[in-house]
Structure formats: structure tokens, C-alpha cells
Amino acid sequence: MNTKTSVMPTVAVAPGAVAKNAGASPSVQLLLKYVVWIWLVGLVIVFGLLNKFFFTTSNLQNILTQATVLGLLGLAASLPLLVGEIDLSIAGNMGISSAIGALAILQLHMPTFLGVIVGVGAATLIGFFNGLCITRLRMVSLIETLGMMIILQGGLLAITQGATITDFTDAYTWVGQTTVGGWPVMPLVLFVGFIGMAVLLRRTVFGRKLYATGGNAAAAHVAGIRVNKVKIVAFTLSGFIAGIAGYFLASWQMAITSDQGEGFLLYSIAAPIIGGVSVFGGRGDTWGILGGVLLLTVIHVGLAVVNVPSFYVDMIGGFLIFIAVAVDAIRVGMGGTR
Amino acid sequence: MADDYLIEVDDCIKRYGGVVALKGVSLRVRKGSVHGLLGENGAGKSTLVKIIAGIVQATSGTMRFNGEEIVDADVKAMEEKGVFLVTQEPMIVEPMTVADNLMLGRWPARSGFVRDRHMMALATSFLEEANLDPRRLASTLSVVEKRKLNILRALHSGGKLIILDEPTTALTMADKHQLFTFMKQLRAQSVSFLFISHYNEEILEICDEVSVLRDGQMIGQGQVVSHLDSSALSEMVIGRDVHLFKRVTDEAKGDVVWTLRDVRASGLSVDRLDIRKGEIIGFAGLPGSGAKELGRAIYGLMPSARGFLDESGVAHALPRDPAEALRTGIAFLSEDRLRDGIIAIQSIAENMTLSSLPAVSRFGWVSRSAERQLVEKFWRLFAVKAASHAAPLGSLSGGNQQKVLLSRLVATEPRLVILNEPTRGIDVGVKEEVHRLVDDLSHRGVSVIIITSDIEEMLRIVDRVALFVDGRISAIEPAHGLTKEDVFEMAYSASDRSVSASHQPLH
Known part of the structure; x- marks a missing residue:
């Protein structure tokens, strides 16, 4: 009857592990909780000292604009992570869905708004399909979405025939290009997205269900939560957000390349994890995700601004991410919670 | 010396x-x-x-x-x-053999290669008395x-x-x-x-x-x-006298509210069981006899089970999943808190309200005040001992975790409650508290099913005992006057395994 021992990662959160944090004082815990922000402020100061330009308004705008696409994608990556799954296909989804939308406008002569809806709709469907595969067919999300990623990347190459899509309508590029009083409108979307996510996670019943499912799916099931449904909604919402991110990237870049979005994949997964989202599910909050997104963007932009030769940018960037993750691991080791 | x-x-x-x-x-x-x-x-x-x-x-x-x-x-x-x-x-390490596990990390090796045959020989002689085959996979x-x-x-x-x-x-x-x-x-x-x-x-x-x-x-x-x-x-x-709780049973009370009919699943075949309003009934039986299985089936945790659970004469099919069971007024306590009971990394408050989110929300929005009210009510009622509502549930003692899980269950305002090993791994003092809480629940008209391997405990707190043998209910007896020995006698004598089992000491 009880012969089958649990394969859930519940042992990882055995009572002893939690009890230990009684040692760290509340202020230390608060500090640890938002260590990503401390790290962020530190890097901003360092980059600013290395180059005064870093502190200019135009650079700040640049950072926020760049952070918009990564931020949306980070949110999209967080939803599957919070329920204890992972989605590697969101960057691929972002690329192909934007191409589908753009081609609907350019080749099928759909109105711009309809084309954008078609693109985002396609992304949502892809997310929904991932969710179905992982719950109903019990496919392992890591491999299922890896396969999906390759399909979507290949699909993008196929429908673009290797060419870059350009010549968008003005309406299509409006969001990516418009400024109001010298400020681009893109970052507004970033903040709306994060506020929306924060509300969803903190204040809604669905947020509770997300955390419960990720925290202990077996317990959530017994407590009357339809775990599979929660996971499907998480993946669907993730696909929807990836579709929005895809439209913004295309609108901002005014181009869709045949490998659109690929460079974002690892950063979009890294950002929430750096910000404290657990790969085992159930842990993480919006502030952390935002911190992770801004940190990665600052590293990216900062290295360019201080004129690090391009051959070294990836290596140094990777190194800084490495340190951030190590610091986070120490934080978890000291018993910080979400 | x-x-x-x-x-x-x-x-x-x-x-x-x-x-x-x-x-x-x-x-x-x-x-x-x-x-x-x-x-x-x-x-x-x-x-x-x-x-x-x-x-x-x-x-x-x-x-x-x-x-x-x-x-x-x-x-x-x-x-x-x-x-x-x-x-x-x-x-x-489940995917490895018993011998591998026996010598885990100390395998006999020569220049980095494990001497498998030698290891098996060592393990075989070592394990002879313990009656374990060194070649078996630990997962079995x-x-x-x-x-x-x-x-x-x-x-x-x-x-x-x-x-x-x-x-x-x-x-x-x-x-x-x-x-x-x-x-x-x-x-x-x-x-x-x-x-x-x-x-x-x-x-x-x-x-x-x-x-x-x-x-x-x-x-x-x-x-x-x-x-x-x-x-x-x-x-x-x-450090003080413990008065072991003893339920005062009153056999003539309450109408039959719940009727289980024609429940079938693999290894389970129950034709009929009536449960009265406010009754506490114990399910007893050897492992695999169907006692635990029926409890799970009633709560929708055995999707393959077919059958009916009528409430006040209205026919209902067994719930398909826990969500449906909860809506039908049925609540369930898991036997293994860590596995499928608590969400260790989440707060006491979040754990408590998990099954009654509709009651503390409107249009999908959690009402903080409604939530706080509910948590405070059960905090007092169950005398939970913890630093704050926000403390992660995993940081509490077993007894307090159990109280939070019971709060979660009672907060759903159930009419039928299934308690699986409700006092496993908790202190004597808290055990008696749990018994009294269950008793209170029954006096408020809730029907209770208790499934526990602690027969002595069961006999103190239930009105009737349903005895399970080979997936069937073989007898239903008033708990009053029954002894632990009687229960074992019935469990074993009615079973085909009686020959080997009758020599086992009880408990």
C-alpha cells in the first residue's frame, strides 16, 4: 500500500531545511531575498563609473526598451517554472508567431490589428498544445518543449525561406518606434506586464493554485486543485505572453529574421531563476523576476557601453550571470524564502 | 559496571x-x-x-x-x-541492486573497477539471515x-x-x-x-x-x-496525567445520510454501506483489504472506481476527482502529510485556505480580509502554535502541521470527512486534542470515516467498525464492547491468510 515511495521533490524541502533559517535574522533574510537588486545596483554603479554615458537618460531609455522583450519573455518563462515545469520553446514561439502574424498582414493582406491577433493567437495555441502534451500525454516538459523549440525554429526557417521579413506597415511598427515626449512607449508595456503578473500571482485564486501546484502537486491535487488544468493554463498564458513579446520584438527591430528570437532563449530562462524563481516550482515572485530581467539587460548594455571588445562580451556576460546564480544559491542555502 | x-x-x-x-x-x-x-x-x-x-x-x-x-x-x-x-x-538508491546499496560508496573495487562478483558473494553471505536477495533491485x-x-x-x-x-x-x-x-x-x-x-x-x-x-x-x-x-x-x-479520550457513543442517533452502493474497483467490491449523520465509523483491515482503498475511492482518488454515494436518498456517482468530492461536501485527510498533505514551502495561511478558496474569494480575487478571518478562526479553534500566519508550514512540528491540515479540511464545511491515520507521528497530547476535535465535528452533524492501523485508538473514538477482508466488508460491529483482539481475530479468521497470520502477535 505504501510501498511506493514518493518521487516528488518533497524531501528537498524537508522540515529540517526550513527550520534552519530560524537562525538568520529577518533583516538578513530580507536582504537575501532581494539580493538580485543589490547586485543590480552594484553593477549600475560600476558601469556608470567606467563610463559617464551609462547614467544618461537616453541610455536609461535604451535599457528599459531592451528589457521589455526580455521582461515579457521572462514572465512567459516563469509561469511554467512556477508550476514545476519548464518551457524551452517560448523563444522559438516568439519568433515563429511574429512571422505568422507578419505574413498574414503582408501576404494575405489582413488588417494590421488582425494580423497581430493571428500571431498572438498562434503563440497562445502553441502554449496550449505544450500544456496538453505535458499533462494529458504526461510528456516530460524539458524534452517536449525542447522538441517543440526545434520544430518552431525549423518552422520559422521554412516559412521565411531563410529571408528576413521587413517592409512592415506603419501601424505594425508604431508600438516599437513611437516616443512620447522623448520617451519610448515600449517600457510602459513592460511595467503593465509586471504589474499584471504581480496581481495575478498575489491576489487571484489562480495565483494561489499556481504556487500550490508548484509547491507540491500531489498535495494540491488532494486539496481539490485540478493540477492539470492549472498547468495547461500556465503554459497557455506563457504562450500568449511569448506571442506579445514576439510582436514587440518585430515592431521594435522592424524585421523578422529567419532565426528571430533564438538569442533570447537562455536569457529568458536565466532571468527568473536569477530573480529567485525555483526550477522545482512553487517559489518566486514578480519583483525577483523583474530584478533578474533588469540585471541581465544591464550586463548586456553595460558591457557594450564600456566598450568591451565584442569577442569578450559573451564570456564576461556569462561570467556575471554565473556569479549571480552562485549568489542566489548561497541565498537559498541560507534558507531565504520567496 | x-x-x-x-x-x-x-x-x-x-x-x-x-x-x-x-x-x-x-x-x-x-x-x-x-x-x-x-x-x-x-x-x-x-x-x-x-x-x-x-x-x-x-x-x-x-x-x-x-x-x-x-x-x-x-x-x-x-x-x-x-x-x-x-x-x-x-x-x-532505487535503481541499484540490494548489494550495491548495502555497500553504497564502499564497493569492493580494484583500480577503480567494481568487483561485482566478489561484491555479490560478500553480500550474499551477509544477507543470508536477513532473507534479502542481494540481486534484487532496491526499487522492488x-x-x-x-x-x-x-x-x-x-x-x-x-x-x-x-x-x-x-x-x-x-x-x-x-x-x-x-x-x-x-x-x-x-x-x-x-x-x-x-x-x-x-x-x-x-x-x-x-x-x-x-x-x-x-x-x-x-x-x-x-x-x-x-x-x-x-x-x-x-x-x-x-508531565501530567493523560486522560485518554473515550467517545460516548449513542447508537440510536441520526438518520442514514450517506449510502455507498455497488462500489467496484480492482480489489474492491462493496455492495452497501450506510453511514448516519454525525456518526464516526472506523474502517479496519489488513493492508490491501480495501479499507484504505474505499476511503480513497469515496474522495475521487481512485479514478478507476465505479459506484454510487447517495446523500439523503439522492443518487450520485462516486466523485471523479478531489475537486468534485469537495463540492459534494466530502473532505479527506492524507495518511502521509509530507507526500500529499502539506505544501511545506508555503505559509500556514495559504495551506489552510487551499481547499476553500471559493469561500475567501470573489470573481477569482482572493479577499485578504476574508482569508485572515478564516485563518484566525481556525488558528484559535485548533490552538496552532507558530510564530505567524506567514511561517512556512514545513517549519512547524508534525502535530501543528496536522492541525493546519485539519483546519484546511474543516474550513470546507464538509458533511462527510475521511481521516486517514489522523494521529500518525504526532505527540500524545496533540493526539488527544485531535480526538476531541473529531468528536466535536461529529456532534455538529458531520459523518466521519476513520482509517487507522492503530486499532486501540480507533475503538476509543468510533461508533462502529467496518471490517474489511479481501476487498469486501465482512462485518460491521458497534465499537462498544469490542477489543483490539476481537478486531484482529475477525480480520484474520475471515481471511484466507488465517493460517500464517494467526501466529502473529497483535500489533
């Missing part, structure tokens, strides 16, 4: 920051004996055994092993001397076989003192008996055990001596068990 003792701890003090966990504790364990260690959660049992096992260091005090003074020994040093702590979680072992393997591993590594931290958790009665026989066998070979348990009966059955910790102090050290009884043990543990 001092050299009778394998381990001697004297005036042991342990401070964690400002908290004093052990206030000058002494403990002596004889060679070739089973020594019980009793105490409520937080009394200092784990701290004491961790010090003995070298996992944490005492703030002050002395320790001698085999007459030899031990100074600053860590886990490795203590294991070399022969002290092993075997925890509740069996540390078994039963829970009790895994526990045995853990003990054997410690012995194989030269263990002389084995510390068992609640080794009977999740074991059936037969398993428990098997484990105890095994321990007695080893005791005859002069292995010593330090045995931590919450159950008085277990201590009385297996231990030679017992020591009781209360609030970081040793209340009784090395008491000879044959001079003690269960209530004397409880009194030492809690």
Missing part, C-alpha cells in the same frame, strides 16, 4: 543561539539492548541523537563510547566507531525491507549502535512485527539500538529500557520497561 554501557552521555548542554535545546542531559545505553527514547516534538530527542551521531556538537558535556572518551567527533568519526543514525527517509523492496536494508548497511559498515528515528512510520502491523523480530535477532548478536518512537506500545514491546525527554531535560533515564505501562510512559512524556 561502567563497561556494560556502549554509550554514556553526561551533562550534555546544547544551545542554539539563545535557545537551550538540551539542559544538562545524561543518557546511558547498554550493550546489546534496545533503548527507547521518548518525548514530544521539540523535547530535544533529535538534538540528542544528532550529538551522539556526531552531526552536531554539544555546547558542553561529556560522551564516552565503549568507555572511551569522545572529543569533537564528527559524523565520519562516529561512524568509524560504529554509531549510525538511520532516519525516517530510507536512503536507498517493500517499505519494511528498505528499512531493514538501511539497518543492514549500517551493520555492514561496522555499526554497533544503531539509532532509529521513528522507524515504524508508514509501516503496517505485520511490517512492524517483522522489523521488531529483526531487531531482536540483531540484539541477540549484541547490537545496540537507540529507538525513537511516538508510540508507547512500540516502546513497551521492543525496548529493554527507556529514557524520556521533556523540554530539554531528562525525566526518566534508563527506566526498565518491564516495570512500566502505557499511561506511566505518557505521564512522563507530557
Whole structure:
């Protein structure tokens, strides 16, 4: 009857592990909780000292604009992570869905708004399909979405025939290009997205269900939560957000390349994890995700601004991410919670 | 004679920051004996055994092993001397063989290659008496076989003192008996055990001596068990007289509200069972007899089960999943808190309201005030002891975790409650609290099903006992006047396994 021992990662959160944090004082815990922000402020100061330009308004705008696409994608990556799954296909989804939308406008002569809806709709469907595969067919999300990623990347190459899509309508590029009083409108979307996510996670019943499912799916099931449904909604919402991110990237870049979005994949997964989202599910909050997104963007932009030769940018960037993750691991080791 | 003792701890003090966990504790364990260690959660049992096992260091005090003074020994040093702590979680690598696990990390090897045949030969001779096949995959072992393997591993590594931290958790009665026989066998070979348990009966059955910790102090050290009884043990543990709760049953009360009909699943076949309003009914039976299975089926945890659960004459199919069961007014307590009960990393409040989110929300929005009200109500009602509503549930003691889970269940305002091992792994004091809470629930008209392997406990708190044999209900008897022996008699005699089982001691 009880012969089958649990394969859930519940042992990882055995009572002893939690009890230990009684040692760290509340202020230390608060500090640890938002260590990503401390790290962020530190890097901003360092980059600013290395180059005064870093502190200019135009650079700040640049950072926020760049952070918009990564931020949306980070949110999209967080939803599957919070329920204890992972989605590697969101960057691929972002690329192909934007191409589908753009081609609907350019080749099928759909109105711009309809084309954008078609693109985002396609992304949502892809997310929904991932969710179905992982719950109903019990496919392992890591491999299922890896396969999906390759399909979507290949699909993008196929429908673009290797060419870059350009010549968008003005309406299509409006969001990516418009400024109001010298400020681009893109970052507004970033903040709306994060506020929306924060509300969803903190204040809604669905947020509770997300955390419960990720925290202990077996317990959530017994407590009357339809775990599979929660996971499907998480993946669907993730696909929807990836579709929005895809439209913004295309609108901002005014181009869709045949490998659109690929460079974002690892950063979009890294950002929430750096910000404290657990790969085992159930842990993480919006502030952390935002911190992770801004940190990665600052590293990216900062290295360019201080004129690090391009051959070294990836290596140094990777190194800084490495340190951030190590610091986070120490934080978890000291018993910080979400 | 001092050299009778394998381990001697004297005036042991342990401070964690400002908290004093052990206030000058002494403990002596004889060679070739089973020594019980009793105490409520937080009394200092784990701290004491961790010090003995070298996992944490005492703030002050002395320790001698085999007459030899031990100074600053860590886990490795203590294991070399022969002290092993075997925890509740069996540390078994499931995809490997029994032999691999037996010698985990100490495989006989030559220039980096494991000498498989040699290892098998060693394991075969070592495991002969324990009746374990070294070639089996560890994943095929039963829970009790895994526990045995853990003990054997410690012995194989030269263990002389084995510390068992609640080794009977999740074991059936037969398993428990098997484990105890095994321990007695080893005791005859002069292995010593330090045995931590919450159950008085277990201590009385297996231990030679017992020591009781209360609030970081040793209340009784090395008491000879044959001079003690269960209530004397409880009194030492809690420090006052324990009045064991006894339900006052009134057989004529209440109309039949719930009727189970034609329930069929693999290994389960129940034609009819009537449950009255406000009745507490116990499901008893050997493992696999259908008692637990029926409980799960009623709550929608056996999707393959077919059948009906009528409420007040209205026919309903069995719920398909827990969500549907909850909507039908049925609530369920898991037998294994850590596996599918608590969400350890989440707060007490979030855990409490998890099954009644509709009641604390509107249009999908959680109302903080409604939530706080609900949490505060049950916090008081169940006397939860914790720093704040926001504390992660995993940081609480077992008893308090159970109270939070019971709160979660009662908050759904159920009309039928299924409690699976409601007092497993919790203190004597909290146990009695739980019994009273369940009794209260029934007086408010809730029908209760209790499924527990602790038959003595069951007989004190239920009105009727339904006895399960081979997936069927073989008898339903009023609990009043029944003894534990009667129940076992019925469970075994009605079963085909009666020949082999009738010789097993009870519990």
C-alpha cells in the first residue's frame, strides 16, 4: 500500500531545511531575498563609473526598451517554472508567431490589428498544445518543449525561406518606434506586464493554485486543485505572453529574421531563476523576476557601453550571470524564502 | 559496571543561539539492548541523537563510547566507531541492486573497477539471515525491507549502535512485527539500538529500557520497561496525567445520510454501506483489504472506481476527482502529510485556505480580509502554535502541521470527512486534542470515516467498525464492547491468510 515511495521533490524541502533559517535574522533574510537588486545596483554603479554615458537618460531609455522583450519573455518563462515545469520553446514561439502574424498582414493582406491577433493567437495555441502534451500525454516538459523549440525554429526557417521579413506597415511598427515626449512607449508595456503578473500571482485564486501546484502537486491535487488544468493554463498564458513579446520584438527591430528570437532563449530562462524563481516550482515572485530581467539587460548594455571588445562580451556576460546564480544559491542555502 | 554501557552521555548542554535545546542531559545505553527514547516534538530527542551521531556538537558535556572518551567527533568519526543514525527517509538508491546499496560508496573495487562478483558473494553471505536477495533491485523492496536494508548497511559498515528515528512510520502491523523480530535477532548478536518512537506500545514491546525527554531535560533515564505501562510512559512524556479520550457513543442517533452502493474497483467490491449523520465509523483491515482503498475511492482518488454515494436518498456517482468530492461536501485527510498533505514551502495561511478558496474569494480575487478571518478562526479553534500566519508550514512540528491540515479540511464545511491515520507521528497530547476535535465535528452533524492501523485508538473514538477482508466488508460491529483482539481475530479468521497470520502477535 505504501510501498511506493514518493518521487516528488518533497524531501528537498524537508522540515529540517526550513527550520534552519530560524537562525538568520529577518533583516538578513530580507536582504537575501532581494539580493538580485543589490547586485543590480552594484553593477549600475560600476558601469556608470567606467563610463559617464551609462547614467544618461537616453541610455536609461535604451535599457528599459531592451528589457521589455526580455521582461515579457521572462514572465512567459516563469509561469511554467512556477508550476514545476519548464518551457524551452517560448523563444522559438516568439519568433515563429511574429512571422505568422507578419505574413498574414503582408501576404494575405489582413488588417494590421488582425494580423497581430493571428500571431498572438498562434503563440497562445502553441502554449496550449505544450500544456496538453505535458499533462494529458504526461510528456516530460524539458524534452517536449525542447522538441517543440526545434520544430518552431525549423518552422520559422521554412516559412521565411531563410529571408528576413521587413517592409512592415506603419501601424505594425508604431508600438516599437513611437516616443512620447522623448520617451519610448515600449517600457510602459513592460511595467503593465509586471504589474499584471504581480496581481495575478498575489491576489487571484489562480495565483494561489499556481504556487500550490508548484509547491507540491500531489498535495494540491488532494486539496481539490485540478493540477492539470492549472498547468495547461500556465503554459497557455506563457504562450500568449511569448506571442506579445514576439510582436514587440518585430515592431521594435522592424524585421523578422529567419532565426528571430533564438538569442533570447537562455536569457529568458536565466532571468527568473536569477530573480529567485525555483526550477522545482512553487517559489518566486514578480519583483525577483523583474530584478533578474533588469540585471541581465544591464550586463548586456553595460558591457557594450564600456566598450568591451565584442569577442569578450559573451564570456564576461556569462561570467556575471554565473556569479549571480552562485549568489542566489548561497541565498537559498541560507534558507531565504520567496 | 561502567563497561556494560556502549554509550554514556553526561551533562550534555546544547544551545542554539539563545535557545537551550538540551539542559544538562545524561543518557546511558547498554550493550546489546534496545533503548527507547521518548518525548514530544521539540523535547530535544533529535538534538540528542544528532550529538551522539556526531552531526552536531554539544555546547558542553561529556560522551564516552565503549568507555572511551569522545572529543569533537564528527559524523565520519562516529561512524568509524560504529554509531549510525538511520532516519525516517530510507536512503536507498532505487535503481541499484540490494548489494550495491548495502555497500553504497564502499564497493569492493580494484583500480577503480567494481568487483561485482566478489561484491555479490560478500553480500550474499551477509544477507543470508536477513532473507534479502542481494540481486534484487532496491526499487522492488517493500517499505519494511528498505528499512531493514538501511539497518543492514549500517551493520555492514561496522555499526554497533544503531539509532532509529521513528522507524515504524508508514509501516503496517505485520511490517512492524517483522522489523521488531529483526531487531531482536540483531540484539541477540549484541547490537545496540537507540529507538525513537511516538508510540508507547512500540516502546513497551521492543525496548529493554527507556529514557524520556521533556523540554530539554531528562525525566526518566534508563527506566526498565518491564516495570512500566502505557499511561506511566505518557505521564512522563507530557508531565501530567493523560486522560485518554473515550467517545460516548449513542447508537440510536441520526438518520442514514450517506449510502455507498455497488462500489467496484480492482480489489474492491462493496455492495452497501450506510453511514448516519454525525456518526464516526472506523474502517479496519489488513493492508490491501480495501479499507484504505474505499476511503480513497469515496474522495475521487481512485479514478478507476465505479459506484454510487447517495446523500439523503439522492443518487450520485462516486466523485471523479478531489475537486468534485469537495463540492459534494466530502473532505479527506492524507495518511502521509509530507507526500500529499502539506505544501511545506508555503505559509500556514495559504495551506489552510487551499481547499476553500471559493469561500475567501470573489470573481477569482482572493479577499485578504476574508482569508485572515478564516485563518484566525481556525488558528484559535485548533490552538496552532507558530510564530505567524506567514511561517512556512514545513517549519512547524508534525502535530501543528496536522492541525493546519485539519483546519484546511474543516474550513470546507464538509458533511462527510475521511481521516486517514489522523494521529500518525504526532505527540500524545496533540493526539488527544485531535480526538476531541473529531468528536466535536461529529456532534455538529458531520459523518466521519476513520482509517487507522492503530486499532486501540480507533475503538476509543468510533461508533462502529467496518471490517474489511479481501476487498469486501465482512462485518460491521458497534465499537462498544469490542477489543483490539476481537478486531484482529475477525480480520484474520475471515481471511484466507488465517493460517500464517494467526501466529502473529497483535500489533
